[in-house]
Amino acid sequence: MFSPDRLTTYDANAPTDTATATFGLGCFWGPDAAAGAIDGVVRTRVGYAGGTTLDPTYETIGDHTEVVQIEYDPNTTSFSDLLDWAFSQHHPPTQPDKRQYQNVVFTETSTQREQLRRFIDASEWTEAQIETRLERLDAFTLAEEYHQKFQLRGTRWITDAFEEAGYDTAAVRDSPAAAKLNAHAAGHDVTFPGLQQSYEPGR
Template identity: 55%
Template sequence: MTLTQTQIREYDRRAMDSAETATATFGIGCFWGPDAQFGAMDGVVRTRVGYAGGTKLDPTYRSLGDHTEVVQVEFDPDAVAYRDLLNRVFTSHNPQHQTKKTQYQSIVLAETEDQRAVLDEFLATRGLTADGIGTRIEQLSRFYPAEDYHQKYKLRSVSSFTDAFEAAGYGDDELRESPLAATLNGYAAGHDVAIAEELPISDRGTA
């Protein structure tokens, strides 16, 4: 697949503004995989990886403290429900099991009272409770974005994609926040994404 500067800028220009989206934060092991998995999901607008769930201030990959690797998902609540995101999380890991290493633990970080209510109802319909599973269920206190080289990790392995974003004038911050980069990250990881059909018709690349 080839991309043009116009396609990249126009796709991102058309995307829903962050002021209109909702966010959800999850940990399911190493954050590279979930970042791509959610980026390929219909209704997800942006993704970013980072650290949360701990008390250490300003954690880094080399000095993580008691934080866990997480992915923050920005989504259109009219296109995909928080419950659908939870379903993806709980089908991606065994909630009865928890790894000992805090860095890669499974965690759901509710951001609002409404999210916590939906989460509790979601668990109840499966005969589960927050206190009765291995997955950590907590309130999000703060999300720390991870280093640039962790953002859109799968996309960064495809030089034609990174070259196209660079040619479009995107730096690391813009790449992290790009809706198209989130989708292409899923595509690069092998997820089923019909991205060619979603690119601006007036300047569509070829597969």
């Protein structure tokens, strides 16, 4: 059994001085898990952004796009590093027709906008060649709880540990440990205390 103490200890020691980056990269389950494997990423959440429809939900998403929002430790990784990751996750000169699954890079600050400009200037594409939407983040709406940490939800030995540790669904969503273990459940390589010793195939 994976010790619940490892979850609470990991979360208690997580960095508190974080910055935020938000990306649309297709169905949000995949990038939510992939982002959790990045060194310096503290927590992840999925939701809706980029549209004008009020109070979007999965069933009434309107003109919004599925996105992953990443909290990261600026002392370990940077917005530029995350841009490199985000652009590696899709083909910038193309764009899905369905707005719900389009590729979007959101910026929240003038510093992020400048970093994005520099990234594109140094890339193999001109801005005219890039179909990826480049937008300012006006609002972010959390997706329903059943979309949060989707890969983790199907991995019983992980969910059992969170339940034993007393986490409710919102706490799991915002847990730094859950971000890492969601990545692990999706098959990404992650470093987490006691992970290899605790894995129980078939559970």
